Amino acid sequence: GAGVSQSPSNKVTEKGKDVELRCDPISGHTALYWYRQSLGQGLEFLIYFQGNSAPDKSGLPSDRFSAERTGGSVSTLTIQRTQQEDSAVYLCASSLQGGKDEKLFFGSGTQLSVL
Amino acid sequence: AQRVTQPEKLLSVFKGAPVELKCNYSYSGSPELFWYVQYSRQRLQLLLRHISRESIKGFTADLNKGETSFHLKKPFAQEEDSAMYYCALSRGGYNKLIFGAGTRLAVHP
Numbered sequence: 001g002a003g004v005s006q007s008p009s010n011k012v013t014e015k016g017k018d019v020e021l022r023c024d025p026i027s028g029h030t031a032l033y034w035y036r037q038s039l040g041q042g043l044e045f046l047i048y049f050q051g052n053s054a055p056d057k058s059g060l061p062s063d064r065f066s067a068e069r070t071g072g073s074v075s076t077l078t079i080q081r082t083q084q085e086d087s088a089v090y091l092c093a094s095s096l097q098g099g100k101d102e103k104l105f106f107g108s109g110t111q112l113s114v115l
Numbered sequence: 116a117q118r119v120t121q122p123e124k125l126l127s128v129f130k131g132a133p134v135e136l137k138c139n140y141s142y143s144g145s146p147e148l149f150w151y152v153q154y155s156r157q158r159l160q161l162l163l164r165h166i167s168r169e170s171i172k173g174f175t176a177d178l179n180k181g182e183t184s185f186h187l188k189k190p191f192a193q194e195e196d197s198a199m200y201y202c203a204l205s206r207g208g209y210n211k212l213i214f215g216a217g218t219r220l221a222v223h224p
Contacts (some may be wrong), residue, residue, distance in 0.1 A: 001169060003158070015191055031210070032206075033210075033211075033212075035214075038208065040216070040218040041202065041216060042119070042121075042201065042215050042217055043203075043212070043213040043214040044214075045211055045212065045213065048211055056211065076147065095210055099210060100205050100210055101147050101148050101164060101166045101205065101210070102210050104151075104159045104161065104166075105160075106158045106159040106160065107158065108158055109158075
């Protein structure tokens with residue numbers, strides 16, 4: 001596709017359940033980012049992948065959050081034992097090489113609602 | 116600590132009026148600063164970056180290191196400028212952005 005693709009667009013789950021959010025970056029982009037946007041808040045950095053390097057996980061809020069990027073392309077963000085405070089829009093972005101002044105291309109996001 | 120502050124949650128102006136969306140940052144290194152915009156029902160997208168010193172859709176932003184500011188300006192607002200605007204700071208060796216909370220710009224006819 002032409003842009004960053006995220007699925008599902010909406011996810012409603014019950015507290016305590018696990019969820020998986022998927023991101024398909026722009027083809028050829030080696031850098032991939034996950035951000036979270038809670039209501040009334042700015043975007044919060046979660047994790048960064050660049051090629052085969054070890055990911056920067058410094059933004060993950062707890063050990064219930066994890067992410068993988070398989071084959072340098074698709075990424076999955078997993079939230080275990082979801083809590084109500086996990087409710088947010090989860091945005092994925094990609095850029096060509098992750099350079100400091102590169103443009104980030106964002107997906108449409110996954111709206112996660114934890115009941 | 117690195118931080119981006121956008122003091123206004125909402126800025127409401129009339130068409131043709133000048134617009135200034137404020138952004139202040141705190142960062143000990145040499146910052147790379149950006150403005151991202153999200154129009155209604157569209158994806159978040161880059162508006163401009165300070166390194167390019169460009170004007171996009173009539174918007175400009177100047178980095179003022181003395182005041183640690185990167186305010187976004189446009190001399191004559193248009194209705195199609197109505198959107199959510201986010202100021203962002205890049206830190207580290209790659210594009211790990213810190214975003215402000217955003218300012219909603221509403222341009223009235």
